[in-house]
Each structure stands twice: as structure tokens, then as C-alpha cells.
Amino acid sequence: xxxxxxPLPAEQSRSAVLAFAFLRGALAAGLGLGGFxxxxxxxxxxxxxPDNGPGxxxxxxxxxxxxxxxxxxxxxxxxxxxxxxxxxVPLLLAVVPVWLVHxxxxxxxxxxEGRQAPSAAGAFAMITSGYLLIGTAVALYARGGSxxxxxxxxxxxxxxxxAGAAAAGIWTAAGRPIGPPPxxxxxxxxxxxxxxxxxxxxxxxxxxxxxxxxxxLGGGALLVAVSLVWHAQPAQQSFIQLSGDLAGRxxxxxxxxxxxxxxxxxxxxxxxxxxFALGTASTVSPLAFTGRPARPVFxxxxxxxxxxxxxxxxxxxxxxxxxxxxxxAWFTVRRAAPADAGREEAWSPGETALSAGLAAFGCGVGxxxxxxxxxxxxxxxxxxxxxxxxxxxxxxxxxxxxxxGVPGALLLRAWRLRGxxxxxxxxxxxxxxxxxxxxxxxxxxxxxxxxxxxxxxVPVAVRTPGxxxxxxxxxxxxxxxxxxxxxxxxxxxxxxxxxxxxxxxERTARPGEAGxxxxx
Numbered sequence: 001x002x003x004x005x006x007p008l009p010a011e012q013s014r015s016a017v018l019a020f021a022f023l024r025g026a027l028a029a030g031l032g033l034g035g036f037x038x039x040x041x042x043x044x045x046x047x048x049x050p051d052n053g054p055g056x057x058x059x060x061x062x063x064x065x066x067x068x069x070x071x072x073x074x075x076x077x078x079x080x081x082x083x084x085x086x087x088x089v090p091l092l093l094a095v096v097p098v099w100l101v102h103x104x105x106x107x108x109x110x111x112x113e114g115r116q117a118p119s120a121a122g123a124f125a126m127i128t129s130g131y132l133l134i135g136t137a138v139a140l141y142a143r144g145g146s147x148x149x150x151x152x153x154x155x156x157x158x159x160x161x162x163a164g165a166a167a168a169g170i171w172t173a174a175g176r177p178i179g180p181p182p183x184x185x186x187x188x189x190x191x192x193x194x195x196x197x198x199x200x201x202x203x204x205x206x207x208x209x210x211x212x213x214x215x216x217l218g219g220g221a222l223l224v225a226v227s228l229v230w231h232a233q234p235a236q237q238s239f240i241q242l243s244g245d246l247a248g249r250x251x252x253x254x255x256x257x258x259x260x261x262x263x264x265x266x267x268x269x270x271x272x273x274x275x276f277a278l279g280t281a282s283t284v285s286p287l288a289f290t291g292r293p294a295r296p297v298f299x300x301x302x303x304x305x306x307x308x309x310x311x312x313x314x315x316x317x318x319x320x321x322x323x324x325x326x327x328x329a330w331f332t333v334r335r336a337a338p339a340d341a342g343r344e345e346a347w348s349p350g351e352t353a354l355s356a357g358l359a360a361f362g363c364g365v366g367x368x369x370x371x372x373x374x375x376x377x378x379x380x381x382x383x384x385x386x387x388x389x390x391x392x393x394x395x396x397x398x399x400x401x402x403x404x405g406v407p408g409a410l411l412l413r414a415w416r417l418r419g420x421x422x423x424x425x426x427x428x429x430x431x432x433x434x435x436x437x438x439x440x441x442x443x444x445x446x447x448x449x450x451x452x453x454x455x456x457x458v459p460v461a462v463r464t465p466g467x468x469x470x471x472x473x474x475x476x477x478x479x480x481x482x483x484x485x486x487x488x489x490x491x492x493x494x495x496x497x498x499x500x501x502x503x504x505x506e507r508t509a510r511p512g513e514a515g516x517x518x519x520x
């Protein structure tokens with residue numbers, strides 16, 4: 001319907017594009033909210049005896065959607081009557097709004113036929129505004145339910161999460177460029193970055209840091225899985241205790257699934273050493289499980305080790321940060337010294353060590369962010385602190401990956417370059433052997449004895465250094481290095497004819513002596 005329409009003026013077309021970006025942001029928020037609402041309503045309908053009507057289910061879905069953005073909820077319906085905060089964000093639920101905002105920003109900058117794309121700044125502003133407008137309306141609606149939202153958490157971290165996802169989508173649409181330094185930087189910095197491998201090193205650092213964080217999460221998830229299998233009976237009992245009917249069991253199972261990434265972060269913090277808190281008076285680490293835990297009944301929490309001093313099995317959890325440090329070193333060396341590169345193409349040891357160190361720093365920052373959002377309060381008093389301490393976990397991740405990653409990257413670089421270094425020495429040895437063989441051949445040609453001409457003798461000139469051509473020899477008795485053709489190849493020597501046919505003893509007589517024929 002719009003292919004044959006006349007083009008809009010520039011100002012009107014720009015306004016329409018920005019309005020379309022605004023609608024994209026609002027649509028992304030509506031899709032996320034609709035998905036959460038459908039999930040909650042299905043669970044409410046399947047419940048045989050719901051406590052409240054559908055209005056309370058809608059309020060619960062709104063609060064769950066805000067919680068997925070990092071907002072802190074206030075639960076008014078408690079046994080003590082005191083409102084309790086809920087700040088533990090299910091990380092798997094947080095993936096949904098982040099992905100929707102990211103996709104909306106990325107698709108807005110795509111150029112379609114007949115429609116121009118907005119600028120990056122305009123797309124970011126409109127998408128973020130449209131999304132946050134819907135979020136504000138949802139927060140106002142949730143105030144009337146049992147789960148209201150803490151106002152300060154709407155600005156941080158909720159608005160920051162939305163803005164970060166939109167910025168990441170715009171950066172992806174632009175091809176993930178790594179820009180030059182700012183204009184206020186000195187000219188020397190610009191020149192140095194232009195000459196160096198700045199973009200390649202930055203990409204290597206980002207990939208290595210992401211690989212290190214992924215290895216920590218994978219190792220933490222493996223620890224949780226092994227511990228759940230080890231404590232299978234307590235986990236089963238807690239699951240049965242929380243779920244009476246089919247709808248309750250499905251609800252508990254879904255809640256456990258959306259908290260699996262949180263459990264992986266907790267497992268990574270346990271392997272790194274700082275561990276995590278189960279309330280304000282208890283800490284779980286590979287060294288010991290101390291204090292009085294405020295542990296709610298939940299299947300995932302059944303994987304927590306037993307109280308008391310740690311054993312050898314608990315100490316084995318340090319394999320997780322060791323694997324993360326090796327991963328950082330490996331991903332760094334993959335770009336610093338590729339398998340098919342020589343010593344000239346490989347990075348210097350300083351560049352390799354710097355890249356591994358920056359990757360370790362990025363791994364520490366990423367782990368600290370995940371540890372900060374994977375925990376939170378579940379109430380007041382002893383329930384006010386749950387999960388790992390973000391700065392301790394990040395510092396431990398930085399220390400482990402730096403101590404193991406930097407030396408490991410240097411060792412792997414030296415190991416990969418051993419073939420190119422060996423090939424260089426092999427070539428040098430081959431060249432020296434060839435030069436020595438030529439020298440030996442020349443010396444052997446100088447010592448060839450003069451022989452009588454045989455029946456098959458060919459008139460060739462035997463040249464001996466320091467002496468004139470003196471005899472005729474058979475080809476089998478003359479070294480190829482000592483035989484020169486009739487036309488001499490030396491520029492300073494002149495060609496000479498065949499040897500004279502006089503008797504050999506006359507030609508070999510000493511100067512001043514007479515031969516058998518009487519001629520001197």
C-alpha cells in the first residue's frame with residue numbers, strides 16, 4: 001500500500017521514523033509484560049483453589065515483570081505484618097526484557113526500502129523512552145497489589161538495564177565497532193593506537209574475558225548439579241513439601257528453573273573462595289560452613305554442603321577458577337600466536353601479557369556484576385542478605401585469572417612458537433651445512449692428482465688454485481668442482497685451447513733443465 005505513495009518531506013519523514021522507534025520500544029515492553037502475564041494466568045487457572053481473583057494474578061505478573069528488570073519489590077502480605085523486601089532477581093527471567101530491548105534497538109537501525117533509518121542517538125532516546133513509559137505505567141499499577149515496587153530501584157538498576165540493552169542493540173546494528181580514542185586525548189595516543197593492534201587486542205580482550213566468565217558459570221553450574229545429585233533425598237523432600245498438587249509442583253519446578261543461573265553464580269563464588277551468604281549470620285565457602293543459616297525450604301538450597309569444616313571434596317571446587325584462568329590464557333594466545341603464524345606475525349610477550357591481564361580484569365568485572373544481581377534480600381532481619389558479596393567475588397575472579405592467565409598465556413605463546421623457532425634454526429643449520437659442503441668440495445678438487453690420459457680421455461683443463469692448467473685427465477678422475485669448460489667462466493681469466501700434444505715428460509720438466517729431446 002505504501003510502495004506507490006509519494007515520499008514524505010525530510011522533516012516529516014524524520015519525525016515518522018522517530019515515532020516508529022518510540023512505538024518499537026513500547027511494543028518491546030508490551031511483549032515482555034504479556035509473556036509474564038500469560039505465564040502467571042496459566043498457573044492461576046490451573047490451580048484448583050486459588051486464593052484471590054484474577055486481579056491479584058495481574059498484579060503478581062506486573063511485579064514479576066518489574067523484578068526481572070532488577071527492581072526491588074515490597075511484599076506487604078507477611079506473617080509478621082511488616083513489609084519485607086524482595087530483591088533476588090531470577091536471572092533467567094531477566095534475559096527476556098533485555099533481549100526484547102536489544103532486538104528492538106537493533107532492528108530500528110536496519111535500513112528498509114522506502115524508509116530511512118533514524119540516527120543512533122535518536123533511536124536510543126526513542127526506544128528507551130517508549131519502554132520506560134510502559135514501565136512507569138506498570139509500576140503505578142503494581143502499587144495496588146501485594147507486591148509494590150521500591151521507587152528508587154526503578155531508576156537504578158531498572159532504567160540502567162533498559163538503557164544498556166538499547167545501547168548494546170544499537171552497537172550491534174552498527175557492526176560492533178571499536179572506536180578511536182576521544183578527541184581530547186593527546187595526539188601521541190592517537191598515533192600510537194593507529195600503529196598498534198588496538199582493535200585486534202580489544203576484541204581479543206573482550207572474547208577472553210567473556211570466555212573466562214562463561215567458564216566460571218559453567219563450573220559453578222556443574223558444582224551445583226553434582227551437589228544436587230549428592231543431596232538428592234533432601235532436595236526431593238523439599239520439593240514435595242512445597243508442592244501439594246500438580247499446579248504447585250509445576251510452579252515450584254518453574255521457579256527452580258528460572259533460578260538455575262543464580263545457582264550457577266553462587267557455585268562460581270563458592271569455587272572462587274569467598275562463597276556466599278545464607279542470611280546475615282552464615283557463610284558457605286570451600287573452607288567451612290559457619291554460622292546459623294537462615295535457609296528457606298527450596299530444592300536448589302538442598303545442594304548447600306553440610307555444616308562444619310570442609311573436606312577434600314569441598315576443596316576440589318578450586319578447579320573451577322583454575323579452568324577459568326586456563327581459558328583466559330588459551331583464548332588470548334589464539335589471537336596472539338596463531339598456530340600457522342611465525343615469530344614475525346606473533347604478538348610480543350608484552351602485548352600478550354597485557355591482553356591477558358586486561359582479560360582477567362574484564363572477567364573480574366563481569367563476575368562482580370553477576371554476583372551483585374544474583375543475590376539480594378528475601379526479607380528483613382536474618383533474611384536481609386542472600387547470595388555472594390559482589391566485590392569479594394569479583395576480586396577473587398580477578399586474582400585467579402590474572403595469576404593463572406598471564407603466565408599461562410606467555411607459556412602457551414612460547415610453546416606455539418617453538419615450531420617456528422625450530423624451523424629458523426633448521427634453516428640456519430641447513431645453510432651452514434651447504435656452505436661447509438661447498439668448501440669441502442673446493443678443497444677436494446684442489447688436491448686431485450694428475451693422471452695419465454687414458455684411451456677415453458677427453459681434452460679438458462684441470463685448474464688448480466695457484467697453478468696453471470697442467471694435465472689431461474679422464475672424466476671419472478676429475479671432480480666436477482675442479483673441471484672448467486673450455487670457455488672459462490671466470491671474468492679475469494681468458495679462455496685457452498686444448499692442451500699441447502707433446503710428451504708429458506717434456507711438459508713437466510723443470511725450468512732450466514733439458515728434457516730427453518734436448519729442449520730446455
